Amino acid sequence: HSDYLSPHYADGSLRTKKPIFTYWAIMAGFTTLGINFFGARLPFLLAGCVMVWLTYQMAMQLFKAQRVALLAAAILASNMQFLVLCLRATPDILQVLFMNISLCGFIAIGFNRDTRLRNYVMIYFGAALVVLTKGLLGLVLVAFILIYHLIAHARGTAAMRITHIPIMVFAAAAAFSWYAWIFIQHGEGALWPFYTDQIGGKVSGSKLYILANFKDYLWGVFRNFLPWSLVLVLGFAIDRKAVSDTVRQDRKQTTFIIGWFLLMLAIFIGSTDCRTRYLV
Numbered sequence: 524h525s526d527y528l529s530p531h532y533a534d535g536s537l538r539t540k541k542p543i544f545t546y547w548a549i550m551a552g553f554t555t556l557g558i559n560f561f562g563a564r565l566p567f568l569l570a571g572c573v574m575v576w577l578t579y580q581m582a583m584q585l586f587k588a589q590r591v592a593l594l595a596a597a598i599l600a601s602n603m604q605f606l607v608l609c610l611r612a613t614p615d616i617l618q619v620l621f622m623n624i625s626l627c628g629f630i631a632i633g634f635n636r637d638t639r640l641r642n643y644v645m646i647y648f649g650a651a652l653v654v655l656t657k658g659l660l661g662l663v664l665v666a667f668i669l670i671y672h673l674i675a676h677a678r679g680t681a682a683m684r685i686t687h688i689p690i691m692v693f694a695a696a697a698a699f700s701w702y703a704w705i706f707i708q709h710g711e712g713a714l715w716p717f718y719t720d721q722i723g724g725k726v727s728g729s730k731l732y733i734l735a736n737f738k739d740y741l742w743g744v745f746r747n748f749l750p751w752s753l754v755l756v757l758g759f760a761i762d763r764k765a766v767s768d769t770v771r772q773d774r775k776q777t778t779f780i781i782g783w784f785l786l787m788l789a790i791f792i793g794s795t796d797c798r799t800r801y802l803v
Contacts (some may be wrong), residue, residue, distance in 0.1 A: 571609030625649030647694035654698035743799025
């Protein structure tokens, strides 16, 4: 259609179920390398490579230990679910990358008192790219960062300013620009498939599936992180005190990591659509 803002199905009908950024990534691969599997998937593989490097950087910022950072990168690079997503032309790996760019910016400010402009840009434009890639989880990400910072500040462990109004305004404009375009060009009904995909089609009156989802997600995390998850269980069984001491020593970092994980888990176990890749 030569329309770079309004995705279409093969039959010509409008496809607004997913935001636009993933289509742009695929288009970039097609334009550069031709319309083939390699062209479609290379941008996502590159995103996965950047994600491994970013994991190393985040771990270094949090724990100030290269052995921890190298181990974190190795754990991610050997996660089977992560590897599968790196080889698919789907939004998931892009969403993961942009989320962690945002979290990396927050770690620099909240944990290391690094208030350079780039870290504010990472927080809010990273979240904006999540909104343009997958949708509402980008807003959840910003809410988590702000609430965590407020709680940490109340406890006297974080005193740096986390908001930057001009950057937040520009990031919000970028995040919602595509949605505004679709609304203006195609009307309110064009956004209904997006709403259904994000919220409407993922909830049910009965909540009996939540316990099953909880079990499936936890098992999925354990399975996909093998053998590292088994090493953790064995380490806890063999020397529980050493593990507990490590958690206490790095209490702020552990709270941050586990808090983010539990928030994602709480969101996804409430959905009728249970897919373990959501927790990557």
